[in-house]
Amino acid sequence: xxxxxxxxxxxIAAALLLTAALAAGCTSPxxxxxxxxxxxxxxxxxxxxxxxxxxxNVRPASVAAIxxxxxxxxxxxxLLSDCPEVSxxxxxxxRVASLARQLLGDSGAVxxxxxxxxxxxxxxxxxxxxxxxxxxxxxxxxxxxxGGNDACAPDVASMTDVEDFRADFTETMDILREESPDTQVYxxxxxxxxxxxxxxxxxxxxxxxxxxxxxxxxxxxxxGDASPAADERRTAVRERVxxxxxxxxxxxxxxxxxxxxxxxxxxxxxxxDHISDWDWFHPSREGQSELxxxxxEQVTAE
Numbered sequence: 550x551x552x553x554x555x556x557x558x559x560x561i562a563a564a565l566l567l568t569a570a571l572a573a574g575c576t577s578p579x580x581x582x583x584x585x586x587x588x589x590x591x592x593x594x595x596x597x598x599x600x601x602x603x604x605x606n607v608r609p610a611s612v613a614a615i616x617x618x619x620x621x622x623x624x625x626x627x628l629l630s631d632c633p634e635v636s637x638x639x640x641x642x643x644r645v646a647s648l649a650r651q652l653l654g655d656s657g658a659v660x661x662x663x664x665x666x667x668x669x670x671x672x673x674x675x676x677x678x679x680x681x682x683x684x685x686x687x688x689x690x691x692x693x694x695x696g697g698n699d700a701c702a703p704d705v706a707s708m709t710d711v712e713d714f715r716a717d718f719t720e721t722m723d724i725l726r727e728e729s730p731d732t733q734v735y736x737x738x739x740x741x742x743x744x745x746x747x748x749x750x751x752x753x754x755x756x757x758x759x760x761x762x763x764x765x766x767x768x769x770x771x772x773g774d775a776s777p778a779a780d781e782r783r784t785a786v787r788e789r790v791x792x793x794x795x796x797x798x799x800x801x802x803x804x805x806x807x808x809x810x811x812x813x814x815x816x817x818x819x820x821x822d823h824i825s826d827w828d829w830f831h832p833s834r835e836g837q838s839e840l841x842x843x844x845x846e847q848v849t850a851e
Contacts, residue, residue: 605806607849609689609733611662612649614638615679615721616694619740620667624825625834631669637832637840638692639663645837648692648735648844664688672698673709673717673793680721684728691725691732692844694814696739696793701765705785708767715796722804734807735848737840738794738815742768743787745830748821755829764830790815813843 614620614636622640626632634640640647641656649663650656664686666679673695683691695718699709725732742765749755750772759769768786771779794815801807823836832840 605733605808606689607851609652609848611686611688612639612652612690612692613664613683613686613688613732614667614692614694615676615683616667616692616737617671617698618667618669619697619832619840620665620692620694621669622832622837623669624827624831625837628827633665635834635837636665636667637837637844638667638694639665640837640841642834645834645841647837647841648848651841651845652690652848667694670698671695673714673721676717676721677724680724681728684725684732687729688732690735690848691729692735692737693721693797694737694739694840696790696797697742697765699793700739700742700767700786700790702767705767705782705789708786708789709793711789711792711796714793715800718796718800722800722807726804732806734801734804735844736797736801736807736809737844738797738810738812739790740817740819741787741815742790743783744819745769745824746772746783748819748824749829752821752829758829762828764828769830808847810843810847813847814840817843 616638618624618631620636620638621631621633622636623631625635635642635645635647637645637647639649639659641650641659643650643656647659649659653659653662664683666682668675668679671679676693676695680691696714699714702708722734725734745765746768749759749769756772758764759772763770768783794812798809798811801809817839819832819836819839823833823839825831825833825836
């Protein structure tokens, strides 16, 4: 689907409102949308056919999520707000068919046996604290999506160092294993930010929103600049994302109950339909639904 589908359908006023209220896309939390609180503190029922030690259970009976604004579904429903009901990981909206809804059943079951501790603006350094909160529920499955904000720095030099990224993600896994040793972990790859630029850079409105709101400047700054220097900058960001994904894959592979998505999210050929009309950065409802489908495929693979 060509990006030109959006013209007057998205109000120019959104770009101005984003400029005033949003410092950097998903790089800062929305003050009007606090982190979703757990739906219930009740322990999850034991799964039927529960696996033995080191054996992957394709039908976990409870799901927790940690990560950033993609998992809070920021800007998926309305401007400058989280929309956890359409989150790919734990959303209750039947039209999105989140991973939790596909695994657990109806919205009532999702409300009782899923918890979303992702935070808009989170970096990998925020993940250990989120993991502690999630581990308190001893979920049968924990989803992780992190790294977008670590790459979406003010400039290339400010992106999170790869070894720091490794240390924080390793600490996250160590905390989880200490506090909830039998929890399975599904780790999503970081999306391809270069594809985001290529999908939106042909739209004058997208370029205006990115520039005025300062969204992901390392990749999306000066979006119309086709100079060699700009190409080098964007390539450096993409390579850093690939480095983060390599770390996620390596650390996950060392854990008996961790599944990395094999680059499924990074490789996914999303289009403008999968991007929020509000900021041209976060996933739309359609994008959230696609993330849920990718996750379900990975989690339930025998």
